[in-house]
Amino acid sequence: MDQNTDDVRRKRPLERDLDAMDRKLLGVLVEDATTSYVELGERVGLSPPAAHERVKRLRRSGAIRRVAALIDPEAVGKTLLAFVHVDTTGWGKTQALLAIEEYPEVEEIHSVAGDTCMLLKVRTENTHALEGLLARLYDTPGVKATRSYVVLSTYLERPVQPATTSDWPAVVKD
């Protein structure tokens, strides 16, 4: 709750970097954020309040951005996934960007180094809806050209993981 201010000594817990324990906690919560603090404590070797305290800090520090329900695209009719490269007339926060952000089909917008400026990840109900989106993209001021890759099937899809190296143990649910 300290969202202050002018304190000089800046070694506050909010900004301390993550230790092994934090990464263990993240490792569990990335897989299942409904884990109770009792179980969470058991998994990482901490009492429930201690685990709670650390998780609270992880949330406040922004390491945990939010906890979200991950929903199956198929279940909500988003059958088609595609990546769209977009050539724009300018770089960075262009006029085109603002428009593209408004399209609900667009899940991600990245500025990339390479032969195109932006890369979009988009999901639509079907090819027809994708065509509609592409048409709108072409009509968007600042957009020069697009090139799209339709995804045939997805083999792996996992969110951001807490560790590159596997320095925390495998998940053994009792």
Next chain:
Amino acid sequence: MDQNTDDVRRKRPLERDLDAMDRKLLGVLVEDATTSYVELGERVGLSPPAAHERVKRLRRSGAIRRVAALIDPEAVGKTLLAFVHVDTTGWGKTQALLAIEEYPEVEEIHSVAGDTCMLLKVRTENTHALEGLLARLYDTPGVKATRSYVVLSTYLERPVQPATTSDWPAVVKD
């Protein structure tokens, strides 16, 4: 979806498609899955147990795959994001695929229509680590060539949304 079985009357709740209420619930939970059932009920116009019941069904049916903590890549040292196109010697579930799945830097693997077979979304600590990954990819049996796009900045990143059309109201937190 009916990979069943011998029951004839297949209109069971588990497989019923989502109605407007379900989508409202998903809409809230996608944004914040820590929402209490009391608040959830208020938002969508349902009693807490009713909301609970529907959410439970959404989980069981697989519409909600899981609830996860979304973590900030920067916080865990994943500074660099890149998309890598990979040319493989075969299509579909190739030998290369199995190897690539094991690389922890790889977040997504898609099979795409276009001039390359697969598209990877990868996250590493820095360019050096990306180079290491690319080197490993080249050495992977079945991989012919790669082409990578390094992400300069990400402007939008939102998970799968429940609705294409905005048929459920804006979030007004009282």
Next chain:
DNA sequence: TCTTGCTGCTGAATTTCATTCTGTAAACAT
């Protein structure tokens, strides 16, 4: 039309769990 069975809801009751509080041990700097 009147059952019978089913689905989805409400409101109350219960139980589990998150959260707070208090004290303590270790680490650190003075």
Next chain:
DNA sequence: ATGTTTACAGAATGAAATTCAGCAGCAAGA
């Protein structure tokens, strides 16, 4: 050494999830 801070455990509290009857609406069938 000595005050100061940090992180933790264990108990106490509060709030929330979850369960448990009833009840209304609705469809299929007599």
